[in-house]
Structure formats: C-alpha cells, structure tokens
Amino acid sequence: xxxxxxxxxxxxxxxxxxxxxxxxxxxxxxxxxxxxxxxxxxxxxxxxxxxxxxxxxxxxxxxxxxxxxxxxxxxxxxxxxxxxxxxxxxxxxxxxxxxxxxxxxxxxxxxxxxxxxxxxxxxxxxxxxxxxxxxxxxxxxxxxxxxxxxxxxxxxxxxxxxxxxxxxxxxxxxxxxxxxxxxxxxxxxxxxxxxxxxxxxxxxxxxxxxxxxxxxxxxxxxxxxxxxxxxxxxxxxxxxxxxxxxxxxxxxxxxxxxxxxxxxxxxxxxxxxxxxxxxxxxxxxxxxxxxxxxxxxxxxxxxxxxxxxxx
Numbered sequence: 001x002x003x004x005x006x007x008x009x010x011x012x013x014x015x016x017x018x019x020x021x022x023x024x025x026x027x028x029x030x031x032x033x034x035x036x037x038x039x040x041x042x043x044x045x046x047x048x049x050x051x052x053x054x055x056x057x058x059x060x061x062x063x064x065x066x067x068x069x070x071x072x073x074x075x076x077x078x079x080x081x082x083x084x085x086x087x088x089x090x091x092x093x094x095x096x097x098x099x100x101x102x103x104x105x106x107x108x109x110x111x112x113x114x115x116x117x118x119x120x121x122x123x124x125x126x127x128x129x130x131x132x133x134x135x136x137x138x139x140x141x142x143x144x145x146x147x148x149x150x151x152x153x154x155x156x157x158x159x160x161x162x163x164x165x166x167x168x169x170x171x172x173x174x175x176x177x178x179x180x181x182x183x184x185x186x187x188x189x190x191x192x193x194x195x196x197x198x199x200x201x202x203x204x205x206x207x208x209x210x211x212x213x214x215x216x217x218x219x220x221x222x223x224x225x226x227x228x229x230x231x232x233x234x235x236x237x238x239x240x241x242x243x244x245x246x247x248x249x250x251x252x253x254x255x256x257x258x259x260x261x262x263x264x265x266x267x268x269x270x271x272x273x274x275x276x277x278x279x280x281x282x283x284x285x286x287x288x289x290x291x292x293x294x295x296x297x298x299x300x301x302x303x304x305x306x307x308x309x310x311x
Contacts, residue, residue, distance in 0.1 A: 004148050020055035024173060025230055026047065026240060036207060038225040039218060049239060052200050052231040054223075059171045060151055061129055073136065080112050081259040086114040087166075088254040093194070094299065099162040102186065104151050104179075105129070105169035109137030113144060125161075127151040152182045161186050164193045171228040172195045172236075180244035187302040195298040196254075202294050234291055237298050245262035246300035251288070253280050254297055 023030040024046035029164075031047035045052045058188040089111075096099075098121035103111050106126030115124040120184050126146035128134050131215035134148040147154070181303055183193055223231065257275050260268030272294075278295035 021053065021057055021174075022055070022137045023054050023309055024051050026236060026243075036204060036223060038207075038220075038222050041225040043223055043225055043231065049236065050233070051144040051239075052204075052233070054153055054229050054231070056226045056229065058172075058174055058226065061066050064144065073108060077257075077259050080109050081257045082110060083114070083258075084255045085257055086111055086255075087118070089194070090114065090118045090309035092252065092254070093163060094119045095121060096162075097268065099123070100160060101125070101165065102111050102127065102151075102156070102161045102183075103165045103167070104110050104183065105165075105166060105172075106137065107133050107145055109133075109141040109143045109232060111165070111167060112137070113141045116143075125156075127154065152179060156186055156187050159188045159273040162188055162191045164191070166193065166195045166197075168196055171230050174229050175245055176230065176240065180246075181239065184245045184302060189302060190254055190297050193241075194302040195237065195241075195296070195300065197232050197296050197298075198228065198238070199291065199294055199296045202292060203231070206294070234298075237296060241298065245302070247303040248301040250299050251291060251296045252282065252299060253293055256295065 011077050017072060020042070024032070027049040029046055029048035032044040033047065034042045035045050035052060042055045042249070043052060044055060061266040079289045094115070100123045101115060103124065103126045106112055106128045107130075109126055109128075112124045112126045115122055124145060126134075126137065126143065127139070128146065128148055129150060134146050135144045137146040164187060169277065173179060180193070185296045189195065203223060210220070210222060221227075234251060253276070254270045258269050258272075260272055282292055
C-alpha cells in the first residue's frame with residue numbers, strides 16, 4: 001500500500017505513480033494536501049484553487065448507481081423525504097404560470113412528478129443515465145418526458161429551457177466542465193441552472209467529529225470517497241460555473257431532506273431542521289457571507305434578460 005494507516009494525515013505521502021487521481025479536476029494543478037482519509041482513499045485539497053476532490057479514479061459516466069432489475073428502491077427516501085425540499089423549490093422558483101425545465105440526473109422521476117402536479121403550466125423534461133431508473137419513472141410515476149442516456153449526447157435544442165436542475169449530481173462527475181458548458185447552451189438567455197450538492201467544509205467537520213467520537217471504521221462512508229468525486233465549497237462551485245460561461249452565481253437555502261443517514265428518525269429530522277433554521281439565521285445576519293448549511297444550493301445564471309425568481 002502507498003501509505004501507512006498508522007500515520008497522521010500530515011505524515012501520509014501520496015505516491016504520484018499510484019492508481020489514484022493526481023491532479024485537480026477544476027484547474028488541473030497537481031499540488032495538493034490531504035484533508036481526510038476514507039477507506040485508504042485520500043481526499044485532497046488543491047494548493048492552487050482550493051478545490052477538494054477524491055483521488056479515487058471513477059469512470060466519467062457511472063451508470064450502476066441504481067442497481068439491477070431486483071433493486072428495491074426505498075420510496076420513504078426518494079419520495080416522502082424529498083417532498084418538502086421539492087415544494088420549497090417550486091415556491092421559490094416556479095411562480096411564473098409556465099416555462100420549460102430540464103432535470104439532469106432525474107433518477108426515479110419524483111422531482112419531475114412534483115413539477116407536473118404543482119405547476120401544470122410548466123413543461124418538465126428529465127434525463128437520467130440509468131435505464132432502470134428511467135423504467136421506474138415511466139412505469140411507476142407515469143412520466144412520458146423522461147429519457148435515458150448521457151444528456152450531452154441528446155438532441156435537445158439550444159436555448160430551449162428556462163431552468164435546468166442538478167440534484168445531487170455534480171459531485172459524482174469527475175470532469176463536469178463539458179456537462180455545464182453543454183447545459184449552458186440549452187438555457188435561454190437569462191435562464192439559470194440550479195445545483196444542489198453537499199457543502200464540503202461542513203461535511204468535513206461532521207466526518208472528523210464522527211472519527212473523533214466513534215473512532216475510525218474501515219467500512220464507514222464518511223465523505224463517500226468512491227462516489228463523491230468532487231467536493232464543493234461556495235468559492236469553488238462559483239469558479240466552476242463562471243469558467244463554464246455562467247455570468248452570476250448566488251446561493252439560497254431550501255428545507256432539508258427529512259431523513260438522517262437513511263433513517264427517518266423523528267428526533268434526527270428535528271435536529272436536522274434546527275440546523276437548517278440556525279443556518280438561515282447565520283446566513284441572514286452575516287449578509288450571506290457565512291453559509292453553515294450542510295447543503296449548497298447554487299443558482300448560476302446565463303447572461304441576458306434575467307428570468308424572474310421570487311425572493
């Protein structure tokens with residue numbers, strides 16, 4: 001192995017010849033420092049731009065997330081637990097009577113279903129790499145505008161959408177620049193892309209607390225090092241969006257998913273919502289400088305007449 005697991009993080013040296021990612025996904029620089037070690041996979045921070053990424057070599061279009069035909073999806077998580085956050089999105093962004101919205105990485109289609117139920121004047125389209133998830137969306141959620149495949153290979157017309165959403169997608173993609181540049185071309189002038197992703201600085205604190213209080217578990221997934229290939233802060237997500245042509249990036253907050261680590265414990269959900277309200281208060285009194293929410297919600301706009309968003 002390329003490091004001694006008994007050493008501290010500062011003592012571990014990454015071998016550049018190993019089968020690990022050696023350069024930053026965002027700026028290409030190979031200077032880095034380790035910030036966390038998960039199951040012998042270093043998670044590192046770029047010395048140049050500050051981007052944090054897993055060194056695990058994941059393929060660009062990973063299509064095995066949703067499993068095979070025998071997969072039993074936990075609908076308490078994918079449906080019930082997401083209803084409040086999807087409602088918040090509709091209330092904040094979809095007050096216009098009609099428009100077009102594209103959901104990339106739409107999974108089982110529950111967000112698309114919510115749009116059709118709540119905002120029938122909106123035309124919602126979903127793209128998902130997993131054929132199995134799309135089959136569920138069509139057969140169980142009765143959606144006709146959900147398609148399987150890589151969205152960059154679609155024949156969607158340019159400048160045809162007012163809003164594009166990426167719910168828990170961007171962190172899974174090793175090299176997201178080509179995706180965001182393509183999605184930029186699909187937006188109407190003044191449209192925007194909405195990106196939800198974990199807020200890495202807070203997730204790192206949570207992971208380190210778990211290790212400190214419970215010890216290191218070799219089977220634990222503290223930061224999902226094999227799955228969350230890129231880990232974003234406000235600064236680096238803004239840099240990525242602007243590098244891909246977006247003219248303005250702001251951050252908002254929506255209510256959290258009503259589950260804690262896959263467990264619908266009422267106490268856990270209450271604690272999670274308390275953290276959310278404290279985060280909103282801190283965000284407000286700091287004039288949006290301090291974002292201590294566990295999740296980032298970014299709104300990246302395309303130049304042109306601004307698509308109206310409810311404040």
